[in-house]
Amino acid sequence: MREYRHPQITEVQLESVLYALSDPIRLSIVRQLAREGEASCAALENGRPKSSVSHHFRVLREAGIIKTRNDGTSRINELRDNELAEVFPGLLPAILAVRS
Amino acid sequence: MREYRHPQITEVQLESVLYALSDPIRLSIVRQLAREGEASCAALENGRPKSSVSHHFRVLREAGIIKTRNDGTSRINELRDNELAEVFPGLLPAILAVRS
DNA sequence: TCTATAGTTCGATATAATTCGAACAATAGC
DNA sequence: GCTATTGTTCGAATTATATCGAACTATAGA
Numbered sequence: 001m002r003e004y005r006h007p008q009i010t011e012v013q014l015e016s017v018l019y020a021l022s023d024p025i026r027l028s029i030v031r032q033l034a035r036e037g038e039a040s041c042a043a044l045e046n047g048r049p050k051s052s053v054s055h056h057f058r059v060l061r062e063a064g065i066i067k068t069r070n071d072g073t074s075r076i077n078e079l080r081d082n083e084l085a086e087v088f089p090g091l092l093p094a095i096l097a098v099r100s
Numbered sequence: 101m102r103e104y105r106h107p108q109i110t111e112v113q114l115e116s117v118l119y120a121l122s123d124p125i126r127l128s129i130v131r132q133l134a135r136e137g138e139a140s141c142a143a144l145e146n147g148r149p150k151s152s153v154s155h156h157f158r159v160l161r162e163a164g165i166i167k168t169r170n171d172g173t174s175r176i177n178e179l180r181d182n183e184l185a186e187v188f189p190g191l192l193p194a195i196l197a198v199r200s
Numbered sequence: 201t202c203t204a205t206a207g208t209t210c211g212a213t214a215t216a217a218t219t220c221g222a223a224c225a226a227t228a229g230c
Numbered sequence: 231g232c233t234a235t236t237g238t239t240c241g242a243a244t245t246a247t248a249t250c251g252a253a254c255t256a257t258a259g260a
Contacts, residue, residue: 022118095114097189141236155218172228219244
C-alpha cells in the first residue's frame, strides 16, 4: 500500500488541530497513542467499523497530529508530539493532561 | 434583554472548547478579547452580518469560553480565562501563544 | 496460488454547522 | 412616545461531517 502524505509540521494549522481533536473518538485515539507510544489502527478500533476508524485516522493524519507508517499489512500510528511541540508548544500536553 | 446562560466551569467539555476554537472567526474573536480584555459584539463584527457574529458568540458562550453581560443596548464579552485555567490548565495560553 | 488479515476508498444517507436576511426585543436619549 | 442602536431569534439554503456497508488493495503465510 502506498505511503501516506503527511503535512510538513510548519504548514500545520492550529484550527485543523483543534478541529481534529474536538471529536471524542479522535481524542480517545490520541490519548491511547499518548499512553502506548504507537499502535495499529486495529488496536484502536474498539468495535467500530473499519471504514469509520480509517476516516478518523485520516483526519488526524491530515491535521498533522499523527504519523502513519506501513508495517506488513498493518499501519502503525504514532503521535507527532515532538514536532507539534515545536509549533504549538504546550498545546498537546495541556489537552492530554485533561482527565478522560 | 434577558441574561445569558453560562455553563458552570466544571461542566465545560474539552471537546466543546476545542471545537469552538477550531473556527477561524471564533478564534480571532478570542484572540482579540485576550488582547483587549473585553469588548462588545459590535467591536468584533469586522463587517460580518450581525446574525452570523451573534451565532459565533453563542457557540463561544455555550462552550464556556466567554462570559457575556448586558450593558445598556450592548453586550460586553470577556474571556473566562481564569476559570478555564482551573479545569484545562495551560490550554488557552498555549492556543493564544500561536501567532495569528 | 489461495486465504486470511489490515486498511483504504467509494458512495449513499443522515446529521450538524454555517451563513445571512428579516423580524423581533431591549435599552438610551430626545 | 418615537427613533436609533445593539443584538437575538427564526427560517431557509448551503455546506461540511460522520457513519457504515461494499468493493478494493496490499501483504503475509501456508
